[in-house]
Amino acid sequence: MQCSKCRREAIVYQRYSGLHLCEQHFNRDFEAKAKRAIREHHWIESGDTVAVALSGGKDSSAVLFFLHGLLGERRDVRLMAITVDEGIAGYRDPDRARRLSEGMGVPWVTASFRDAYGITLDEIVARKGTGLSCTYCGVLRRALMNRVAREEGVTKFAYGFNLDDGAQSVLMNVLRGDAAHLTRPVREVEGLVPRIRPFLYIPEREVALYAFLHVEGFDLAGCPYAVGALRRDVRGILDEYTYRHPATKYSLVRLGEALRRTDAAAGSGFGVCERCGEPMPVKEGKGICRACQVLDELRGA
Ligand SMILES: [Zn+2]
Ligand SMILES: [Zn+2]
The missing domain is CATH 3.40.50.620 (HUPs)
Incomplete structure:
Protein backbone atom coordinates (compact mmCIF):
# COMPACT_ATOMS: atom_id res chain seq x y z
CA MET A 1 0.00 0.00 0.00
CA GLN A 2 1.26 3.45 -0.93
CA CYS A 3 1.41 6.45 1.44
CA SER A 4 -1.52 8.82 0.94
CA LYS A 5 0.86 11.80 0.96
CA CYS A 6 3.82 10.54 -1.08
CA ARG A 7 4.90 7.55 -3.16
CA ARG A 8 6.64 5.64 -0.41
CA GLU A 9 5.43 2.39 1.09
CA ALA A 10 2.86 2.91 3.88
CA ILE A 11 3.58 1.41 7.31
CA VAL A 12 0.28 2.26 9.00
CA TYR A 13 -3.38 2.76 8.16
CA GLN A 14 -5.46 5.18 10.25
CA ARG A 15 -9.10 4.13 10.09
CA TYR A 16 -10.21 7.41 11.64
CA SER A 17 -8.51 9.57 9.02
CA GLY A 18 -8.64 7.17 6.09
CA LEU A 19 -4.91 7.76 5.53
CA HIS A 20 -2.14 5.31 4.74
CA LEU A 21 1.16 6.77 5.96
CA CYS A 22 4.80 6.01 5.27
CA GLU A 23 7.33 6.15 8.10
CA GLN A 24 8.23 9.78 7.47
CA HIS A 25 4.63 10.99 7.22
CA PHE A 26 3.59 8.87 10.19
CA ASN A 27 6.28 10.49 12.35
CA ARG A 28 5.30 13.94 11.16
CA ASP A 29 1.60 13.30 11.86
CA PHE A 30 2.32 11.72 15.25
CA GLY A 267 -15.18 18.89 45.22
CA SER A 268 -13.84 20.01 48.54
CA GLY A 269 -10.53 21.72 49.11
CA PHE A 270 -7.08 20.27 49.50
CA GLY A 271 -5.08 20.08 52.67
CA VAL A 272 -1.98 18.21 53.79
CA CYS A 273 -1.66 14.78 55.34
CA GLU A 274 -1.16 14.99 59.10
CA ARG A 275 1.42 12.25 59.00
CA CYS A 276 3.56 12.62 55.87
CA GLY A 277 2.75 16.22 54.89
CA GLU A 278 1.80 15.33 51.31
CA PRO A 279 -1.13 17.17 49.71
CA MET A 280 -4.49 15.37 49.93
CA PRO A 281 -8.17 16.10 49.34
CA VAL A 282 -9.85 17.17 52.56
CA LYS A 283 -12.47 14.63 53.57
CA GLU A 284 -14.47 14.47 56.73
CA GLY A 285 -12.88 12.54 59.55
CA LYS A 286 -9.72 11.58 57.70
CA GLY A 287 -6.53 13.37 58.58
CA ILE A 288 -4.13 11.11 56.71
CA CYS A 289 -3.66 10.62 52.98
CA ARG A 290 -4.48 7.54 50.90
CA ALA A 291 -0.84 6.45 50.80
CA CYS A 292 -0.59 6.54 54.61
CA GLN A 293 -3.92 4.68 54.90
CA VAL A 294 -2.66 1.99 52.53
CA LEU A 295 0.58 1.67 54.50
CA ASP A 296 -1.39 1.31 57.75
CA GLU A 297 -3.47 -1.41 56.16
CA LEU A 298 -0.39 -3.23 54.88
CA ARG A 299 1.35 -3.04 58.21
CA GLY A 300 -1.75 -4.41 59.86
CA ALA A 301 -2.41 -1.32 61.99
ZN1 LIG B 1 4.62 9.53 2.83
ZN1 LIG C 1 0.33 10.76 54.27
Whole structure:
Protein backbone atom coordinates (compact mmCIF):
# COMPACT_ATOMS: atom_id res chain seq x y z
CA MET A 1 0.00 0.00 0.00
CA GLN A 2 1.26 3.45 -0.93
CA CYS A 3 1.41 6.45 1.44
CA SER A 4 -1.52 8.82 0.94
CA LYS A 5 0.86 11.80 0.96
CA CYS A 6 3.82 10.54 -1.08
CA ARG A 7 4.90 7.55 -3.16
CA ARG A 8 6.64 5.64 -0.41
CA GLU A 9 5.43 2.39 1.09
CA ALA A 10 2.86 2.91 3.88
CA ILE A 11 3.58 1.41 7.31
CA VAL A 12 0.28 2.26 9.00
CA TYR A 13 -3.38 2.76 8.16
CA GLN A 14 -5.46 5.18 10.25
CA ARG A 15 -9.10 4.13 10.09
CA TYR A 16 -10.21 7.41 11.64
CA SER A 17 -8.51 9.57 9.02
CA GLY A 18 -8.64 7.17 6.09
CA LEU A 19 -4.91 7.76 5.53
CA HIS A 20 -2.14 5.31 4.74
CA LEU A 21 1.16 6.77 5.96
CA CYS A 22 4.80 6.01 5.27
CA GLU A 23 7.33 6.15 8.10
CA GLN A 24 8.23 9.78 7.47
CA HIS A 25 4.63 10.99 7.22
CA PHE A 26 3.59 8.87 10.19
CA ASN A 27 6.28 10.49 12.35
CA ARG A 28 5.30 13.94 11.16
CA ASP A 29 1.60 13.30 11.86
CA PHE A 30 2.32 11.72 15.25
CA GLU A 31 4.56 14.52 16.50
CA ALA A 32 2.22 17.21 15.18
CA LYS A 33 -0.61 15.68 17.24
CA ALA A 34 1.48 15.53 20.40
CA LYS A 35 2.69 19.12 19.92
CA ARG A 36 -0.87 20.31 19.33
CA ALA A 37 -2.02 18.66 22.58
CA ILE A 38 0.80 20.41 24.46
CA ARG A 39 0.00 23.78 22.90
CA GLU A 40 -3.73 23.45 23.41
CA HIS A 41 -3.35 22.76 27.14
CA HIS A 42 -0.36 25.10 27.68
CA TRP A 43 1.34 22.04 29.14
CA ILE A 44 4.96 23.19 28.78
CA GLU A 45 6.10 26.72 29.50
CA SER A 46 9.41 28.51 29.72
CA GLY A 47 11.12 27.72 33.04
CA ASP A 48 9.51 24.28 33.40
CA THR A 49 11.34 21.19 34.57
CA VAL A 50 9.55 18.30 32.91
CA ALA A 51 9.97 14.80 34.33
CA VAL A 52 8.89 11.73 32.40
CA ALA A 53 7.41 9.06 34.66
CA LEU A 54 9.54 6.38 33.06
CA SER A 55 8.47 2.78 33.64
CA GLY A 56 10.59 1.53 30.77
CA GLY A 57 7.52 0.31 28.85
CA LYS A 58 6.57 1.44 25.37
CA ASP A 59 4.39 4.42 26.29
CA SER A 60 6.73 6.15 28.71
CA SER A 61 9.79 5.35 26.57
CA ALA A 62 8.04 6.89 23.57
CA VAL A 63 7.13 10.02 25.52
CA LEU A 64 10.73 10.36 26.69
CA PHE A 65 12.02 10.09 23.12
CA PHE A 66 9.44 12.57 21.85
CA LEU A 67 10.08 15.16 24.58
CA HIS A 68 13.83 14.78 24.19
CA GLY A 69 13.43 15.67 20.51
CA LEU A 70 11.07 18.52 21.30
CA LEU A 71 12.94 20.05 24.24
CA GLY A 72 16.52 18.93 23.62
CA GLU A 73 17.50 22.23 22.01
CA ARG A 74 15.70 24.47 24.49
CA ARG A 75 17.70 26.16 27.18
CA ASP A 76 14.63 27.37 29.09
CA VAL A 77 13.05 23.94 29.76
CA ARG A 78 14.73 21.06 31.58
CA LEU A 79 13.91 17.41 30.91
CA MET A 80 14.54 14.46 33.21
CA ALA A 81 13.16 10.98 33.94
CA ILE A 82 12.00 9.40 37.19
CA THR A 83 11.52 5.66 37.70
CA VAL A 84 9.81 4.08 40.65
CA ASP A 85 10.94 0.56 41.46
CA GLU A 86 7.92 -1.15 43.02
CA GLY A 87 9.92 -4.27 43.77
CA ILE A 88 8.63 -6.94 41.39
CA ALA A 89 11.22 -9.66 40.99
CA GLY A 90 11.83 -10.59 37.38
CA TYR A 91 9.73 -7.75 36.01
CA ARG A 92 10.69 -4.29 37.15
CA ASP A 93 14.27 -3.64 36.22
CA PRO A 94 15.16 0.00 36.85
CA ASP A 95 18.38 -0.55 34.91
CA ARG A 96 16.40 -0.72 31.71
CA ALA A 97 14.92 2.73 32.36
CA ARG A 98 18.35 4.03 33.34
CA ARG A 99 19.86 2.80 30.08
CA LEU A 100 17.04 4.37 28.06
CA SER A 101 17.53 7.75 29.72
CA GLU A 102 21.28 7.71 29.62
CA GLY A 103 21.19 6.64 25.98
CA MET A 104 19.37 9.90 25.23
CA GLY A 105 21.49 11.93 27.62
CA VAL A 106 18.51 12.66 29.88
CA PRO A 107 19.18 12.87 33.65
CA TRP A 108 17.55 9.97 35.51
CA VAL A 109 16.48 9.47 39.11
CA THR A 110 15.01 6.41 40.79
CA ALA A 111 13.23 5.62 44.05
CA SER A 112 12.01 2.31 45.43
CA PHE A 113 9.09 1.10 47.50
CA ARG A 114 11.62 -0.73 49.65
CA ASP A 115 13.57 2.40 50.57
CA ALA A 116 10.56 4.68 50.89
CA TYR A 117 8.04 2.34 52.54
CA GLY A 118 10.04 -0.67 53.72
CA ILE A 119 7.87 -3.01 51.65
CA THR A 120 7.99 -4.28 48.05
CA LEU A 121 5.04 -4.96 45.78
CA ASP A 122 5.96 -8.65 45.86
CA GLU A 123 5.52 -8.58 49.64
CA ILE A 124 2.26 -6.63 49.35
CA VAL A 125 0.87 -9.28 47.00
CA ALA A 126 2.11 -12.09 49.25
CA ARG A 127 0.27 -10.49 52.17
CA LYS A 128 -2.89 -9.21 50.49
CA GLY A 129 -3.26 -11.14 47.23
CA THR A 130 -3.62 -9.59 43.79
CA GLY A 131 -7.19 -8.34 44.25
CA LEU A 132 -6.26 -4.92 45.57
CA SER A 133 -2.59 -4.85 44.70
CA CYS A 134 -3.09 -2.56 41.67
CA THR A 135 -4.93 -0.04 43.82
CA TYR A 136 -2.32 -0.14 46.59
CA CYS A 137 0.52 0.04 44.12
CA GLY A 138 -1.05 2.97 42.24
CA VAL A 139 -1.59 4.99 45.40
CA LEU A 140 1.93 4.36 46.69
CA ARG A 141 3.58 4.92 43.31
CA ARG A 142 1.83 8.26 42.77
CA ALA A 143 2.73 9.47 46.25
CA LEU A 144 6.38 8.47 45.84
CA MET A 145 6.63 9.92 42.33
CA ASN A 146 5.23 13.20 43.58
CA ARG A 147 7.62 13.36 46.51
CA VAL A 148 10.69 12.66 44.36
CA ALA A 149 9.52 15.12 41.70
CA ARG A 150 9.13 17.89 44.25
CA GLU A 151 12.59 17.22 45.65
CA GLU A 152 14.00 17.47 42.12
CA GLY A 153 12.23 20.78 41.42
CA VAL A 154 9.97 19.21 38.80
CA THR A 155 7.11 21.45 37.62
CA LYS A 156 5.40 19.03 35.17
CA PHE A 157 5.03 15.27 35.12
CA ALA A 158 4.82 13.73 31.64
CA TYR A 159 2.93 10.47 31.29
CA GLY A 160 2.73 8.16 28.28
CA PHE A 161 -1.05 8.01 28.74
CA ASN A 162 -2.61 7.46 25.29
CA LEU A 163 -6.02 7.81 23.61
CA ASP A 164 -7.00 4.24 24.48
CA ASP A 165 -6.13 4.73 28.17
CA GLY A 166 -8.15 7.95 28.20
CA ALA A 167 -11.20 6.52 26.46
CA GLN A 168 -11.17 3.41 28.66
CA SER A 169 -11.03 5.53 31.82
CA VAL A 170 -13.99 7.65 30.77
CA LEU A 171 -16.09 4.64 29.78
CA MET A 172 -15.17 2.77 32.97
CA ASN A 173 -16.33 5.72 35.05
CA VAL A 174 -19.57 5.81 33.07
CA LEU A 175 -20.14 2.06 33.54
CA ARG A 176 -19.43 2.37 37.27
CA GLY A 177 -21.73 5.37 37.51
CA ASP A 178 -18.86 7.31 39.01
CA ALA A 179 -20.03 10.89 38.50
CA ALA A 180 -17.56 12.28 41.04
CA HIS A 181 -14.64 10.95 39.05
CA LEU A 182 -16.05 12.10 35.73
CA THR A 183 -16.65 15.66 36.85
CA ARG A 184 -13.71 16.21 39.18
CA PRO A 185 -12.32 19.51 37.92
CA VAL A 186 -8.73 19.88 36.80
CA ARG A 187 -6.99 22.26 39.13
CA GLU A 188 -3.64 23.11 40.54
CA VAL A 189 -2.92 21.99 44.06
CA GLU A 190 -0.01 23.27 46.07
CA GLY A 191 2.62 20.55 46.40
CA LEU A 192 1.04 18.29 43.77
CA VAL A 193 3.07 18.23 40.55
CA PRO A 194 0.67 18.68 37.60
CA ARG A 195 0.55 15.91 34.99
CA ILE A 196 0.77 16.32 31.26
CA ARG A 197 -0.20 13.73 28.66
CA PRO A 198 1.29 14.56 25.26
CA PHE A 199 -0.14 11.38 23.66
CA LEU A 200 -3.67 11.85 24.95
CA TYR A 201 -5.09 12.08 21.41
CA ILE A 202 -2.95 9.35 19.86
CA PRO A 203 -4.17 5.71 19.65
CA GLU A 204 -2.19 3.11 21.56
CA ARG A 205 -1.14 1.19 18.44
CA GLU A 206 0.43 4.32 16.99
CA VAL A 207 2.30 5.02 20.25
CA ALA A 208 3.56 1.43 20.08
CA LEU A 209 4.65 1.89 16.47
CA TYR A 210 6.43 5.15 17.35
CA ALA A 211 8.24 3.38 20.20
CA PHE A 212 9.29 0.52 17.90
CA LEU A 213 10.62 2.98 15.33
CA HIS A 214 12.66 5.08 17.75
CA VAL A 215 13.43 3.36 21.03
CA GLU A 216 15.54 0.30 21.55
CA GLY A 217 15.27 -1.90 24.59
CA PHE A 218 11.94 -0.89 26.07
CA ASP A 219 10.01 -3.36 28.17
CA LEU A 220 7.35 -5.37 26.35
CA ALA A 221 5.88 -7.27 29.26
CA GLY A 222 3.01 -5.87 31.29
CA CYS A 223 2.95 -5.99 35.08
CA PRO A 224 2.48 -9.64 36.16
CA TYR A 225 0.04 -8.56 38.88
CA ALA A 226 -2.26 -6.49 36.69
CA VAL A 227 -5.73 -8.01 36.73
CA GLY A 228 -8.12 -5.18 35.85
CA ALA A 229 -11.04 -7.31 34.67
CA LEU A 230 -13.27 -4.26 34.07
CA ARG A 231 -10.58 -2.49 32.06
CA ARG A 232 -10.03 -5.60 29.95
CA ASP A 233 -13.76 -5.84 29.18
CA VAL A 234 -14.00 -2.14 28.43
CA ARG A 235 -10.98 -2.35 26.14
CA GLY A 236 -12.65 -5.18 24.21
CA ILE A 237 -15.95 -3.32 23.89
CA LEU A 238 -14.25 -0.12 22.78
CA ASP A 239 -11.95 -1.77 20.25
CA GLU A 240 -14.85 -3.58 18.66
CA TYR A 241 -17.08 -0.52 18.59
CA THR A 242 -14.31 1.75 17.32
CA TYR A 243 -13.72 -0.58 14.40
CA ARG A 244 -17.12 0.43 13.07
CA HIS A 245 -17.12 3.99 14.45
CA PRO A 246 -13.49 5.11 14.25
CA ALA A 247 -13.87 8.44 16.10
CA THR A 248 -15.31 6.90 19.27
CA LYS A 249 -12.21 6.88 21.50
CA TYR A 250 -11.45 10.45 20.58
CA SER A 251 -15.05 11.49 21.32
CA LEU A 252 -14.93 9.82 24.74
CA VAL A 253 -11.69 11.56 25.71
CA ARG A 254 -13.11 14.91 24.61
CA LEU A 255 -16.29 14.18 26.57
CA GLY A 256 -14.23 13.46 29.66
CA GLU A 257 -12.40 16.74 29.27
CA ALA A 258 -15.59 18.71 28.75
CA LEU A 259 -17.18 17.21 31.87
CA ARG A 260 -14.19 18.04 34.01
CA ARG A 261 -13.96 21.59 32.75
CA THR A 262 -17.58 22.50 33.28
CA ASP A 263 -17.89 21.55 36.93
CA ALA A 264 -15.68 24.09 38.63
CA ALA A 265 -17.69 24.13 41.85
CA ALA A 266 -17.49 20.44 42.71
CA GLY A 267 -15.18 18.89 45.22
CA SER A 268 -13.84 20.01 48.54
CA GLY A 269 -10.53 21.72 49.11
CA PHE A 270 -7.08 20.27 49.50
CA GLY A 271 -5.08 20.08 52.67
CA VAL A 272 -1.98 18.21 53.79
CA CYS A 273 -1.66 14.78 55.34
CA GLU A 274 -1.16 14.99 59.10
CA ARG A 275 1.42 12.25 59.00
CA CYS A 276 3.56 12.62 55.87
CA GLY A 277 2.75 16.22 54.89
CA GLU A 278 1.80 15.33 51.31
CA PRO A 279 -1.13 17.17 49.71
CA MET A 280 -4.49 15.37 49.93
CA PRO A 281 -8.17 16.10 49.34
CA VAL A 282 -9.85 17.17 52.56
CA LYS A 283 -12.47 14.63 53.57
CA GLU A 284 -14.47 14.47 56.73
CA GLY A 285 -12.88 12.54 59.55
CA LYS A 286 -9.72 11.58 57.70
CA GLY A 287 -6.53 13.37 58.58
CA ILE A 288 -4.13 11.11 56.71
CA CYS A 289 -3.66 10.62 52.98
CA ARG A 290 -4.48 7.54 50.90
CA ALA A 291 -0.84 6.45 50.80
CA CYS A 292 -0.59 6.54 54.61
CA GLN A 293 -3.92 4.68 54.90
CA VAL A 294 -2.66 1.99 52.53
CA LEU A 295 0.58 1.67 54.50
CA ASP A 296 -1.39 1.31 57.75
CA GLU A 297 -3.47 -1.41 56.16
CA LEU A 298 -0.39 -3.23 54.88
CA ARG A 299 1.35 -3.04 58.21
CA GLY A 300 -1.75 -4.41 59.86
CA ALA A 301 -2.41 -1.32 61.99
ZN1 LIG B 1 4.62 9.53 2.83
ZN1 LIG C 1 0.33 10.76 54.27
